[in-house]
Amino acid sequence: MLNGLWKLTWVETKVFLREPMGVIGTLGIPVVIFVIGGRLLGTNPAGAAAVGEAAPLNMAILASLIIAVGAVLSLVSIISIYREGGILKRLRATPLSPLTILGAHVLVKLLFTVAGMGLLVLAGRRFFPGAMQVNLFSFTAALLLSTLSILSLGFVLASIVPTARFAQPLGAAVLYPMLSVSGLFVPLEQLPAAVRFVAHGLPMTHAVALMQGIWDGSGWSAHWANAAALVVIFGVCSGLATRVFRWE
Amino acid sequence: MTAPVIEVANLRKRYGSTVAVDDVSLEVHPGEIFGLIGPNGAGKTTTMECIQGLRKPDHGTISVLGLDPQRDATALRQRIGVQHQEAHLQKRIKVWEAVDLWSALYSRVVDPDALLTRLGLESKRNAWFMTLSGGQKQRLFIALALIHEPEVVFLDELTTGLDPQARRAIWTLIADIRARGTTVFLTTHLMEEAERLCDRVAIIEHGRVIEMGTPADLVRTHCPEQSVIYTSDGSTHTLRGEGDDFVTNVINDIARSGVRVRGFRTESPTLEDVFLKLTGHGIRD
Ligand SMILES: Nc1ncnc2c1ncn2[C@@H]1O[C@H](COP(=O)(O)OP(=O)(O)OP(=O)(O)O)[C@@H](O)[C@H]1O
Numbered sequence: 022m023l024n025g026l027w028k029l030t031w032v033e034t035k036v037f038l039r040e041p042m043g044v045i046g047t048l049g050i051p052v053v054i055f056v057i058g059g060r061l062l063g064t065n066p067a068g069a070a071a072v073g074e075a076a077p078l079n080m081a082i083l084a085s086l087i088i089a090v091g092a093v094l095s096l097v098s099i100i101s102i103y104r105e106g107g108i109l110k111r112l113r114a115t116p117l118s119p120l121t122i123l124g125a126h127v128l129v130k131l132l133f134t135v136a137g138m139g140l141l142v143l144a145g146r147r148f149f150p151g152a153m154q155v156n157l158f159s160f161t162a163a164l165l166l167s168t169l170s171i172l173s174l175g176f177v178l179a180s181i182v183p184t185a186r187f188a189q190p191l192g193a194a195v196l197y198p199m200l201s202v203s204g205l206f207v208p209l210e211q212l213p214a215a216v217r218f219v220a221h222g223l224p225m226t227h228a229v230a231l232m233q234g235i236w237d238g239s240g241w242s243a244h245w246a247n248a249a250a251l252v253v254i255f256g257v258c259s260g261l262a263t264r265v266f267r268w269e
Numbered sequence: 270m271t272a273p274v275i276e277v278a279n280l281r282k283r284y285g286s287t288v289a290v291d292d293v294s295l296e297v298h299p300g301e302i303f304g305l306i307g308p309n310g311a312g313k314t315t316t317m318e319c320i321q322g323l324r325k326p327d328h329g330t331i332s333v334l335g336l337d338p339q340r341d342a343t344a345l346r347q348r349i350g351v352q353h354q355e356a357h358l359q360k361r362i363k364v365w366e367a368v369d370l371w372s373a374l375y376s377r378v379v380d381p382d383a384l385l386t387r388l389g390l391e392s393k394r395n396a397w398f399m400t401l402s403g404g405q406k407q408r409l410f411i412a413l414a415l416i417h418e419p420e421v422v423f424l425d426e427l428t429t430g431l432d433p434q435a436r437r438a439i440w441t442l443i444a445d446i447r448a449r450g451t452t453v454f455l456t457t458h459l460m461e462e463a464e465r466l467c468d469r470v471a472i473i474e475h476g477r478v479i480e481m482g483t484p485a486d487l488v489r490t491h492c493p494e495q496s497v498i499y500t501s502d503g504s505t506h507t508l509r510g511e512g513d514d515f516v517t518n519v520i521n522d523i524a525r526s527g528v529r530v531r532g533f534r535t536e537s538p539t540l541e542d543v544f545l546k547l548t549g550h551g552i553r554d
């Protein structure tokens with residue numbers, strides 16, 4: 022059924038590209054935030070070096086995570102619209118496996134995450150030359166792992182959201198607060214113990230730590246625990262989603 | 270007698286406290302067009318979706334082409350075609366993309382372009398799904414259900430929303446695919462459609478099959494009474510009766526009486542009359 026997976030992924034990619042708001046939201050907005058935010062605050066090429074200090078905003082990491090969050094919000098809303106419109110049901114009656122039907126959406130989202138990352142890099146080279154001294158391959162891999170982990174949480178959200186109308190608000194209400202306790206704005210050490218405890222269970226926190234580490238140049242080996250946490254969260258959320266997912 | 274294509278025994282399905290299907294048993298034979306008719310909420314769609322394996326029955330056994338729709342779902346999906354009552358496609362998918370995607374999913378498919386032409390959609394190949402009219406969407410769904418020449422095709426309310434012309438075209442198409450040996454299981458709200466297309470129908474109400482048989486048999490059993498309406502001397506007379514000789518007898522009586530007849534017609538009951546009589550109300554569209 023690999024043929025079906027590619028076909029469906031390609032169709033979903035085209036369908037998504039035809040929706041102007043979706044593309045602007047997922048690709049355009051992070052770049053705008055990156056460029057404007059970077060101009061205002063001045064990019065710190067080794068932003069993470071300052072963890073524990075007075076919160077230097079690393080705009081590149083923020084923008085990357087907004088790409089990831091955008092992808093997840095878009096997934097939650099597409100899945101709930103497809104469920105409401107009976108599109109999931111129609112696909113389910115074909116020989117496509119359930120995993121393929123949902124997997125195609127994951128691939129599309131990862132594809133657009135990479136595209137968004139590409140735009141970010143181009144914008145960075147253009148507006149902040151000198152600030153982009155990062156191993157892009159490694160950084161993109163970290164972003165993809167983070168996105169995948171957050172996407173699995175997105176599937177749980179998509180399963181519980183009652184109607185398509187609530188998909189975006191619910192997704193935003195869950196995902197954006199995660200950013201605020203992720204250590205990106207306020208170092209984890211400065212958070213109250215209870216909040217810090219919760220933050221350690223959230224994918225965003227590990228995503229930030231991993232990506233800051235890679236931006237820093239300290240690499241995967243220094244942050245294997247964060248990577249492992251992202252994988253575990255992916256496993257737990259995917260497992261949960263397969264149990265609670267509703268096709269209609 | 271060959272084995273039935275679809276065998277349902279004591280099927281029950283409830284949603285929360287709503288009993289949607291309550292002890293339904295039926296058989297559909299190879300090459301037959303079988304119709305499930307009943308008022309809104311009678312349980313037609315639920316029954317069909319249990320047979321397709323999209324819903325898990327609470328009770329009862331189902332076999333389709335010798336397969337268990339739950340256990341052998343993957344094998345079954347290659348061999349059946351499904352047209353849902355209420356299910357859309359991606360808003361911005363093009364007609365040809367949908368057909369192309371569906372073609373890629375089955376091991377054996379018909380020529381997609383010929384199928385689109387047959388359904389009058391050739392000029393819409395490049396149109397987005399969301400721009401199609403209701404009837405055009407419906408025809409696209411039927412195309413998707415037939416793309417792989419399934420052995421059994423399920424059509425839930427196949428002509429709802431179609432104009433009379435398109436409806437007739439679909440009827441011809443269904444008769445065609447049956448002529449090639451495909452078994453058809455459909456639901457409809459149009460008694461004319463059921464009477465014209467179906468070899469056998471089951472009337473379902475409140476989740477129970479209340480009657481099953483050929484349309485002609487059902488009419489003969491439940492509404493045997495015919496009417497003769499004739500006009501003579503400026504007034505109209507209506508005579509009712511039943512039996513094979515009823516009309517002949519009326520004609521003979523009139524001839525014998527010597528009155529001058531200016532108009533004469535007979536009225537025979539239809540499946541709709543049977544439906545009204547058995548359910549106590551019409552189909553609520
Ligand atoms: N997903 C669902 N959740 C809860 N109740 C449902 C669901 N689907 C159907 N029902 C209920 O089950 C009963 C049978 O519904 P079903 O859709 O099978 O009827 P139907 O004969 O197809 O009706 P129609 O002619 O309107 O299509 C109805 O009372 C309906 O309200």
Ligand SMILES: [Mg+2]
Pocket residue numbers: 313314315354425
């Ligand atoms: Mg129905």
